[in-house]
Amino acid sequence: MEHKMNITGKEIIELGFKSAKWFPEAIEFINTNQLSKEEMINYLAQFKVEQIDLLTNPADFKINIKAKNELEDINVNSVVKSMEVLMKTPTIVNGAIMPDACPTGSSGTIPVGGIVVAKNAIHPGMHSADICCSVMLTDFGKADPKQVLDAAHSITHFGPGGRDRNTQFRFPMDLLAEIEASPFLNNQKCISAARSHLGTQGDGNHFLFVGTSKNTGNTMLITHHGSRGFGANLYSSGMKVAEKFRKEISPETLKQNAWIPFETEEGKNYWEALQIIRKWTKLNHEVLHDATLHTIGMQPENRFWNEHNFVFKDGDLFYHAKGATPLDAKFMPDITGPRLIPLNMAEPVLIVEGKTTENNLGFAPHGAGRNVSRTQHRKSKTGTVKDIFREETKGLDIRFFSKEIDITELPSAYKNAATVRNQMDEFGLGEVIDEVIPYGCIMAGDWQKNAPWKNKRRQDKRNRNNGRN
Template identity: 75%
Template structure:
């Protein structure tokens, strides 16, 4: 009587455990396969040899230089992290921008980083804030205060989404696109996509009103990403990439795991990214359109650009973590120049540019940071209101939560002139106009009075009494 084959027997032959194993064992035992016949049958389940890391980092372009001791520490961390990152087996090129700053442990793509992979999508290299982007609408000679007031009444900052009675209409074609992709077609995803439409989140996301230096026209600029839908897709993408990493390249860092583009999962994830891109663009549009409708004014012009995204050119995938595409080939719906915000007290730059060997077709996405939020907070002296008044003098700056967030004030960011100078030095776009600041809205420190904090404080007060 033939001895039954078990999973342990197959593992001892050098195979890794997987879902395939149960059916394989049943087939082997049912057909009494043994010896060479069994080995021949099992060959189809043999995984390729693990893909090794590059022995040396792939060369990348450094479009940044330190001009102060503080910047030197920041730049060194960014370069070291990129060196580790560029050992990832799929990568063939990379670059860092003047606004670069660390975004996690060594080997994590920095903010202001570009990583070019061949036939692979790395979810960790576009981050959870997929398709974070900026959109500009030109409202002609409308009073900036009217635009800011109308925007304040129509936008939404902070956690969560809009109440059902305050939601914007969800476009039919966008709903159909969600339903056609299995990574996006689930009840919870669709519910969040509906309620988050017309919301801007928190952190460094903003609504900015200013006037064109060239024409004097009033312009509205919004900055935010894909909110809940993007975050949920990112989570799914990272889980899929991790499954591939374990089989394909266990030595690759988890944050740099990839989904092979030519697989079914790769195709679905790529298509899902394009739907999330369209959702995010619509998210900007509904806010801008609501301002025009509430004031009954016409729109003169509009354009947008994204960062925190993956841009495809043939079999190359450009992962831009906080980098603005200059090259038109990366934006199929391009209608105007690019937007680069710096901080709330500085102009938003309107730029054009050409692709070079060192910029890879990208420009900075903003001013970046030299210090973390916590470190920046420690450097400030005086009351929150004193700091706020000093840094926003002459501007109409509002916080949606009514709580000032000093980690979003101008001093929290890199020196704007330094970023502009290095854009010129490294050929990262030519400024053709500027949106001079009038005012802006941000989420503010919404956690200060968050429900969970109030409950905690209430519990603590009861214990003390």
């Protein structure tokens, strides 16, 4: 009688399968039932994954942007070409670009100002590391704008890292329980960031803006920031999971466009983790607004918010908005008012409403966007930093938290605000119902200029040079 050897994972891999979590169960079944080679191949057929090719006919996308000059023409062409590559991704069924669109990476990467609709799939690369970047407005009634800005300045936190233990906000136990119940978020790195980054705004184009309503004259506080390190950690985990699926089911798909199938356990868990990140980010705005109100002894007259960098679900469709403001109420379960579109520190923040159309897919722009990179903009400016700053912020109370001016956040770094507003009208991308006229704002500024590690490097260099003399 012939003695059969037990098979191992090696034999299954030799048959063309990649190591997977179903291996132990399959090996046990094959060995327990002493399957012949033919029987084993027939049994393993159920685990064979059919690879998905790129779309031969790329999905359509709507272009809600027009170039007004040569610089804008270069920008628009780059965005359109990138979208044409992106729309070959097998999960994609629709898309659009907004007037604030600008490229963010290699060809095929979703641009800022892009909306991409996928069927039963979440693409972490399409919401990027700053998950749920969003804006919140609180109406301070007839409060003095300077008093509000001063109070907010004493409370907010810009720059890298988080708050030390002495200045951290109290963390809600119910939210902590949700985080600990999530397979994606229940780790020390995420929990630590969630605690220490609460009440922080980061850097880049994030801001704290104070202005007055054109309609009522009331003072408004508006904050702009995302989920900080808490969201960035989820993004990193999501990209790793999506990459595993990409290698297995669609290796032709670009790495940045890898996806997590929603019908999988990982997909459901990732979607739930995104909702927790959204809840945390909303709280991140609220603690700053509430602390400012408390400092000046006021109650809010109104408050509303919206994210503009997130994934929105409608049935089996997932709308990835990389810098696009949701107009359609179905995208916001806690909608309390109109939406907010900031342009630049010297322009009003637009308060908008609007209806879903075939062109806009239920979205509006999220801001003014850029025509050139920060580096290109910096190189294009002549004169001293202080002179440029004074010229572009005349009449406004503009503050940089690091006390170092960042000229790449001044108005000239962004697209022409009037052009964006005109194209909103032209393409039906929301109706402006009020404007918050700027009084002033706070941003991180060039916090790297005098960063401790840079100062240490400079001192080390001075010490070495002195040693040579």
